[in-house]
Amino acid sequence: MGEGYREKKVMTIGIVCELTGLSERQIRYYEKRKLIHPERSAGNTRKYSFTDVERLVAVAEKIEEGWSTHDIKEKERKITQEQRTDLIRGQLNAAFGMYRK
Amino acid sequence: MGEGYREKKVMTIGIVCELTGLSERQIRYYEKRKLIHPERSAGNTRKYSFTDVERLVAVAEKIEEGWSTHDIKEKERKITQEQRTDLIRGQLNAAFGMYRK
C-alpha cells in the first residue's frame, strides 16, 4: 500500500526545473503542447510526478535533436499504436498458437 | 541512473500535509524534535521525500498511541543499536564461522 511514488503528482514547478534543468517557460509550454499533464492544487499550482520529470528530459532531448513538439507527440502516438498491435498479435497467438514453440 | 525516488527531497510542506493528513504545525514540530530532516530550497522552503512522508505517518501513529516525541526518538536509537549489534554478530560469524551450517 502506498506505492506508485513515480506516478504521484507531488512536485511544484520549481523543483522540476532543478531536476530537469529546464525553465518554467519550457515546462509550461510542453504542457500546452500536451506532452505532459500535471495536476493542479486547490490553489491552481501545478503538481508533477517523477515520470513527468523523466518525460520532460526525454522531450527536451528530442527538441535539441531538432524534433518539433508536434513530431514528438506524433511519434509517441505511433509507438503506442505499435504496442497495441503487438498486444493483439500476442493475444491471437495465445488463442490460436500459430507460433507456439 | 536517476533512481532513488523515495529518498529524493522534492515535496513542499503543503503536499506533505495532503499525503499525511497532518498540519503544517505538526510537521514542523516533529522536525524540531529531530524526527525528520527535510532539506531547504535556496529560498528557505522545506523539501521532503516520500520516506519522510512514511516516517511522518509512523510518528503520528506513535503519538496517537501516547508516545512522546522523545520516546519515539529514543526507541529508534535503540533499534538502530540492535541492528548494529546484529551486523557485527553476522560479521563475526562470517569470519569465524561458529554457526556454520
Add this chain to the structure above:
DNA sequence: CGTGTAAGGAATTCTGACACG
C-alpha cells in the same frame, strides 16, 4: 508537551502579453 492560530514578510507560482524569428 503537542498543537492551534493570527501576523507580517518573503519566496513561489500563475496568466497573458510583447519580443524575436
Add this chain to the structure above:
DNA sequence: CGTGTAAGGAATTCTGACACG
C-alpha cells in the same frame, strides 16, 4: 515554433509569539 522577460496578482511558506495545559 520555441523561449526569454517584465508585470501584477494570488497562493504558499516561513518564523516567532500568544494560548492552553
